[in-house]
Amino acid sequence: MESERFERVMAAIRREAPDRVPWALWGHFPAVSFLKHYSWEKANRDGEELARAHIALLRALDHKMDLLKVTPFYRYMACQWGSRFRWEDNEESPETVEVAVKETDDWGRLWVLDPRKELRENLRAVEILAKELYGMLFIYTIPSPIVQALHGVSNPERVYADMEEQPDALREGLETIAQTCIDFAKECVAEGAAGVFFGIGGGGDIWSRMSREQLEEYALRYDRKVLDALGDIPIKLLHICSNQAENPQRDGGLMEAGWFGNYPVDAINWWDRSFTPLETAKEVYGDRFCLCGGVDHRQTMRHGTPQQVEDEVRTAIEAAGEGGGLIIGPGCTLSQDTPLVNYNAVGRTVERHGSYRR
Ligand SMILES: [Zn+2]
Numbered sequence: 001m002e003s004e005r006f007e008r009v010m011a012a013i014r015r016e017a018p019d020r021v022p023w024a025l026w027g028h029f030p031a032v033s034f035l036k037h038y039s040w041e042k043a044n045r046d047g048e049e050l051a052r053a054h055i056a057l058l059r060a061l062d063h064k065m066d067l068l069k070v071t072p073f074y075r076y077m078a079c080q081w082g083s084r085f086r087w088e089d090n091e092e093s094p095e096t097v098e099v100a101v102k103e104t105d106d107w108g109r110l111w112v113l114d115p116r117k118e119l120r121e122n123l124r125a126v127e128i129l130a131k132e133l134y135g136m137l138f139i140y141t142i143p144s145p146i147v148q149a150l151h152g153v154s155n156p157e158r159v160y161a162d163m164e165e166q167p168d169a170l171r172e173g174l175e176t177i178a179q180t181c182i183d184f185a186k187e188c189v190a191e192g193a194a195g196v197f198f199g200i201g202g203g204g205d206i207w208s209r210m211s212r213e214q215l216e217e218y219a220l221r222y223d224r225k226v227l228d229a230l231g232d233i234p235i236k237l238l239h240i241c242s243n244q245a246e247n248p249q250r251d252g253g254l255m256e257a258g259w260f261g262n263y264p265v266d267a268i269n270w271w272d273r274s275f276t277p278l279e280t281a282k283e284v285y286g287d288r289f290c291l292c293g294g295v296d297h298r299q300t301m302r303h304g305t306p307q308q309v310e311d312e313v314r315t316a317i318e319a320a321g322e323g324g325g326l327i328i329g330p331g332c333t334l335s336q337d338t339p340l341v342n343y344n345a346v347g348r349t350v351e352r353h354g355s356y357r358r
Pocket of ligand 1: 203331
C-alpha cells in the first residue's frame with residue numbers, strides 16, 4: 001500500500017516511530033551496471049531516460065524501498081550555463097572539459113534558469129515519476145549554490161581567488177544560482193516531488209578550505225535563502241557531503257558542536273561510518289532532525305557481503321532507531337558498481353529487524 005509507505009516515511013521525518021524503520025538508497029541509476037540499458041549521458045539531457053532508470057531500479061529490487069531520492073548528474077544546472085563534460089563508457093563521473101565561469105566577470109553573465117525552458121528535462125523526469133510511482137514519496141536533488149560554484153559552474157581556483165579579491169562578483173553569481181535553485185525546486189514540488197535532497201559540502205573539501213566565517217557567509221547564507229524560500233514542503237533532507245580526509249567534524253568540530261542546527265531542514269544525512277556516529281548525532285540533533293544513515297556506501301555496500309550489510313543495518317537500528325526519527329540510508333551516492341544483492345540486503349534487514357511493533 002502506498003499510503004503505508006507514505007506514512008512510514010513521514011512519521012520518521014516528524015521524528016516519530018512508524019510501523020518500521022524506512023529505507024532509501026540512491027546512486028547514479030542510469031549508470032548502474034546491473035540495469036544495463038540506460039545511459040548516464042542521455043539521462044542528463046532526456047528526463048524520460050532519467051525517470052525510467054529510477055523506475056527500473058525500483059523494479060529490480062526484491063524489497064520495496066520507502067523513499068526515492070532522484071539523482072540527476074550533479075552539474076545539471078551548470079550544463080545549462082555552458083559548462084561541458086566528457087561522457088565516456090557510462091562512467092559516472094565525467095571529466096570537466098570547460099566551466100561556464102572562467103573569469104571573475106563571468107559571474108555576472110549567469111542568468112536565472114527557467115525551470116520550464118532550460119531545466120525542462122529535469123522537470124519532465126519529475127512529472128513522469130509523479131505519474132508512475134502512484135504516490136510513492138520521492139525527492140529531487142538540489143546542490144547548494146556554493147557547491148555548484150566550486151564544482152561545475154566554475155572551479156575551486158576561481159571561487160577561492162574571488163572570495164579573497166572580488167567577493168561582490170562571487171556573491172552576484174551565488175545569488176543567481178540560489179534563485180535558480182528556488183525556482184526549480186518550487187516547480188518540482190508543484191509537479192509532485194515531496195521535497196528536496198539538498199546537498200552541501202560538495203565532496204568534502206570545503207570543510208578544510210573554508211573557515212567557519214566563510215562557511216556562514218558563502219555557504220550557509222545562500223543555503224538558507226533557498227531552503228527558507230521553499231516554505232513548508234513535506235521533506236527537506238540535508239546531505240552533508242564529506243570524503244575520507246575532510247569532514248565537518250575533523251575540520252572545525254562543526255558537526256558535534258551542533259552547527260548544522262542552523263539549517264532549516266527536517267532531516268540530515270552524512271557519512272556516519274566515517275565521522276560522528278549515529279548515537280552521537282542522536283544526542284546532538286535528535287530533538288531537531290530525523291537522522292538518515294547507517295550504511296557505508298564506500299566499503300560495505302560496494303565491497304561487503306550481504307551479511308555484512310545486514311550487520312551494519314542492524315547496528316544502526318540499535319544505535320539510533322529508538323523512538324523513531326531514523327531512515328536507513330547511505331553516507332553518500334552509491335557507486336555504480338554496487339551489487340544488487342547489497343541493495344536487497346538493506347530492504348530485507350529493515351523488514352526483519354526494523355519493526356517498532358513489539
Ligand atoms: Zn556526498
